[in-house]
Amino acid sequence: MAAPSWLERLRGARKTALLQDGRRKVHYLFEDGLELAEEYDLQSSQLLARKWREKNALGTTSKWQVEVGELTPAPGGALESELIKESSSTPVCVRKDTPSSFQWRIRNLPYPKEVYKVSVEKEQRCCVVRTTNKKYYKKFRIPDLDRYQLPLDAASLSFTYANSTLIITYQKPKEILAAEEELKKELKKIKAANDGDGECKTQ
Numbered sequence: 001m002a003a004p005s006w007l008e009r010l011r012g013a014r015k016t017a018l019l020q021d022g023r024r025k026v027h028y029l030f031e032d033g034l035e036l037a038e039e040y041d042l043q044s045s046q047l048l049a050r051k052w053r054e055k056n057a058l059g060t061t062s063k064w065q066v067e068v069g070e071l072t073p074a075p076g077g078a079l080e081s082e083l084i085k086e087s088s089s090t091p092v093c094v095r096k097d098t099p100s101s102f103q104w105r106i107r108n109l110p111y112p113k114e115v116y117k118v119s120v121e122k123e124q125r126c127c128v129v130r131t132t133n134k135k136y137y138k139k140f141r142i143p144d145l146d147r148y149q150l151p152l153d154a155a156s157l158s159f160t161y162a163n164s165t166l167i168i169t170y171q172k173p174k175e176i177l178a179a180e181e182e183l184k185k186e187l188k189k190i191k192a193a194n195d196g197d198g199e200c201k202t203q
Contacts, residue, residue: 003174005148007179010186017192023048026187035061039069045184047097067143068095090135098169102142106166110135110168113161118168120154129166144176 013028017044027166028036028073039048048068053062064071093106106129109116114129121139125146129138145152172180 004017009180010183014191015187017187017190019192019194024187026190027115037064039066040187044099046099068097072092091138093138093140101172102144102170104140104168106138106168107160108164109163110133116159116161116166118157118159118166120152122154122158125152127152127168127170129168142170145173148175148179150175 006092013030013036015029016027018025018027019096022042022183024040024042024045025133026038026040028038030036033158034049035053037052038050040046041048050067051069051071052067053064055061087109091106091108092103092138095102095104097103111131111133115133115135116132117132119128119130120126121128124139126139129136129140131137141187142152150173153173156173157168159166
């Protein structure tokens with residue numbers, strides 16, 4: 001029997017939703033213990049944040065791994081994050097999508113635009129940023145394409161540069177756009193609690 005598609009896995013997960021700070025926050029719990037948390041803008045339904053955590057063989061839950069958006073320090077964890085804070089000049093890569101594309105912003109890159117080269121490595125299923133002055137190199141995957149088992153297309157990749165920030169854009173394939181529309185319909189079926197209502201309603 002074929003493995004369920006990613007959309008089917010999302011449909012089958014236990015979901016709770018909360019309306020808070022102008023966002024719809026959705027939490028998914030999968031049968032294998034994997035957790036997914038997403039935040040959408042209430043007005044535009046645009047994805048603002050996505051993070052994951054899983055349980056290991058001993059049943060211990062890992063820290064949240066951020067895929068989209070920026071990691072917000074946990075209450076009480078401010079001191080720890082201060083101690084390991086990166087230098088303010090270190091390049092920082094953050095993914096912030098648009099309705100039609102996946103988008104990454106790499107801040108604190110001081111080199112001129114002509115130095116950057118952005119390419120697709122189809123065999124390794126990743127994108128690569130390199131500079132001709134050999135000062136910066138980064139590989140990153142597009143997990144959405146992996147989950148839907150879609151190939152990478154070099155023609156979908158582009159970049160711009162302004163204000164010490166490299167902005168990399170990958171146009172979403174039609175399969176992803178269709179899946180996102182289906183997911184929006186699914187999420188509208190979940191009764192969302194308002195902040196302060198107590199328990200979130202589960203599907």
